[in-house]
Amino acid sequence: MNLDLTEDQVLIRDAVRELCRGEFGTQAAKWDRDDTIPPAAIAKLAEIGLLGMNVPEEWGGLGYDSRTVTMVIEEIARVSAALAIMVAVHNSVGAYPIYAFGTEEQRKRYLPRLTTGAVGAFALSEPGSGSDASALLTTAKHDGDHYVLDGEKNWVTNGRHVWTFLVLARTNGPGAKGISAFIVENNQQGLTIGKSEDKMGLRGSDTVTLAFDHARVPASQRLGPEGEGFKLALQSLDAGRIGVASQALGVMTAAFHEAARYAQQRKAWGGPIAKLQAIQFKLAEMERRVQCARLLIRKAAWLKDTGQDFIRAASMAKLYATEAATWVTHQAIQVHGGYGYVKEYAVERYYRDARVMEIYEGTSEIQRLVIARSLLADGVRL
């Protein structure tokens, strides 16, 4: 596994870094306060192609490998985790599945817009099913050349900015094999997009409910074969987990840097608190976790880019990086003392933003199940 970035990757990282730290850096706190990210920020990302990162160039995307995508998401998350999740969800489970599983017609209809500014979302979770996602109740009944969708989705990231929702619904009876995927457009009759959740963190990233009431979706908008929707969703989520890990890495790196900077400025007992061993140990432990997360993410991305099985590695990267982000951001507040608890300092935002990463795209408990099952399937003796 090569740990060095290529020349191209350095150029890409620096360009994204400049945009994020320059233009977005001054606005991220306001987006959090106002709980909204302006469409202009999304348009800016689209302008440099970041809404089509993993779609091949022939379909209007940039054709980045997984390693490059993780690097871009990390850079965005260092400034705004809310913007980073918007980009990560759009790319990994909004646009890419249409390329990977779509027909020629679906690719032609959706990819040109989804790679240049229109936003995609993913609607699997429901009020009664999250981790146990294959228990979903939304139905899609075949009726001539349409499917009629009824049911409710929740926690849909990007909901209010979205053109296309990738919706999972039940077509063929119970269990995972009864689920199919559909591309549903935002102006679909019978679809109501609810209001955004009032969240603890990731403010600015909108998270909505969807209600389907006899929504007649053309059969041509079914993605993949009937009954294959759940498989397709899980495959997309496996890659998405490396993206969430990168988002966590970005937030914890930013928190670590803030803590290190503050520790060298804040004076107590006649000198900077960075001279106190208790603070030094915190900084050392933060850096250790940042670097461990980075290595796990690189390994998962490398496995994926070289066509190897990356599922366990993606879960390990997601589990480690998100739990580390919770810890690092928590400690960054501690290093700041009382000042860490007020909005004037960015660390309180990082802490609120990091917390949810242990929950979405598979909770920490579910990642542990995925890892254990994969180990046992490989014949590891207990």
Ligand SMILES: Cc1cc2nc3c(=O)[nH]c(=O)nc-3n(C[C@H](O)[C@H](O)[C@H](O)COP(=O)(O)OP(=O)(O)OC[C@H]3O[C@@H](n4cnc5c(N)ncnc54)[C@H](O)[C@@H]3O)c2cc1C
């Ligand atoms: C901000 C945000 C954005 C989101 N975005 C999206 C999105 O874009 N699209 C989408 O479809 N969903 C999205 N989600 C939903 C998210 O994926 C779910 O919240 C998550 O999968 C957990 O499901 P749940 O909330 O129903 O919790 P539950 O599944 O009810 O879990 C509750 C607790 O039980 C534990 N648990 C459950 N099963 C097991 C088990 N077998 N073993 C051990 N412990 C277990 C869980 O780990 C958790 O601690 C989002 C959620 C949030 C908060």
